[in-house]
Amino acid sequence: MRFAPAPEYHVFPTQERPLKPYEAVRRATGVTRELVVAERPDVVVSDILTLAPALAAELEGVPWATLIPHVDPRGAPGFPPYSVGARLPRTALGRRAWSAFDPLIARGLELGRSELNETRSRLGLGPLAHVHGGISRQLAMVATFPQLEYPRPEPEPATHVVGPLQWEPPFGDVALPPGDAPLVLVAPSTAQDREGRMLAAALEAMADLPVRVLASTNKRGDVSGHTVPANARLVDWVSYSRTMPLCDLVVCHVGHGTLMRALSAGVPVVACPAAGDMNENAARAAWAGVGVRLPRRLVTARGLRLAVQRALADGSLRRRARELATWSGQHDPVDRAATLVEELAAGGLVRDTN
Structure with a gap:
């Protein structure tokens, strides 16, 4: 089987050369x-946000698959809108309440379908009758734990x-704070909270708790602005795969990759979403019983x-996280994804004819 590397191209909008999004896709x-x-x-195989490879494959008659590197963003009746940070409702009344947003969401999806079909027309492709046209109906692979996926009718x-498809840059071990108290890892986002608000609040929050704290700046450089208590160690970078199995809790912005590492190690999280998809990840973690969700406005020393304290005292969070780790040890997401791609290449999956 042959795979083609993604090309490097400079077709995206800049201040000097603004482009409409779908014009960039066309180019x-x-x-x-x-x-x-x-x-x-x-x-x-292309990412859910990368339309060009999918359209190019379709133009050349090559099967194409979509990788969704997080929970499935497609909704269903009664689902809260994606990324607002709301959990799946438990009652029929709650489902009816969220269904009130369905017409608004449908209008947005229709607008997206119309814009994509306009681009398809300019490329010589026929229109799609369905929404979410950037997700393949030949094969879509959702790279998350099935336990985080809401049940669909x-x-x-x-x-x-x-299951999660994980990678991290190689990195060695770091020295842990001494002692045998519960170990809490503070793992900020590499993309959000550039001022380190959550990191500073976490260090202050746990200064007097009977825990050990390992915190990372995630290569933010200068750490002189942070007060590091006696029970903590602040480093510039840490290997999650090496360190998380040693931890009792992870405090994070709940980016999907960080969440997957923690749960693969059987460690619950305190989820402090900063923006966007993180809100959804926090809601899924709380719904699945593997974490405590802390809204952005409560990410203070007192709130954290x-x-x-709640997360460490609730043994059910740890038990549930370990169940996901057990699932991870019994399944090979990489092998599963590779098998599905091979089946698609061999014509083993039914293609959408629309």
């Missing part, structure tokens, strides 16, 4: 199509929840102290 599709023609891959076409 990128042309460049990517040249690569597909040159490499003649058996299958094209009807399955999405050709969608498989394969209470959240950490």
Whole structure:
């Protein structure tokens, strides 16, 4: 089987050369199509946010698959809107309440379908009758724990929840704070909270708690602005795969990759979402019983102290996180994803004909 590397192209909007989003997609599709023609891959796999490879594959008659590197963003009747940070309602009344937003969401999806179909027309492709046209109906792989996926009344076409697909840059061990008290890892986002608000609040929150704290700046450089208590150690970087199995709790902004590492190690989280998808991840963690969710407005020393105490005292969080770790040890998401891609390349999956 042949795979083609993604091309490097400069077609995205800048201040000097603004482009409408779908104009950038159209240009990128042309460049990517040249690569597909040159490499003649058996299958094209692209991220959910990357439309150009999918369109280029379709133009050349090559099967294409979508990788969704987080929970499935597609809604269903009674689901709260994606990324607002609300949990799945437990009652029929709650489902009816959220269903009131369905017409608004449907209008947004229809607008997206119309814009995509306009781009497809300019590329010589026919229109799609369904929304979420950037997700393949030949194969969509959702790279998260199935335990974090809300139950759907009807399955999405050709969608498989394969489990987390994880990678991290190589890094060695770091020295842990001495002692045998519970170890709490503070793992801020690499993309959000540039001022380190959550990190500073966490260090202050746990200064007087009977815990050990390992905190990372995630390569933010200067740490002189942080007060590091006696029970804590502040480092510039840490390997999650090496360190999280040693931890009792992870305090994080609940980016999907960090959440997957923690749960794969059987460690519950205190979820402090900063923005966007993190709100959804925090809601899923709370719904699945693997974490304590702390809204942004409560990410203070007092709020974090209470959240950490609650998480460490609630044994059910640890038990549930260990159940997910057990599932992870019994399944190989990489092998599952590779098998699905091979089946698609061999024509083993039904393609959407729309």
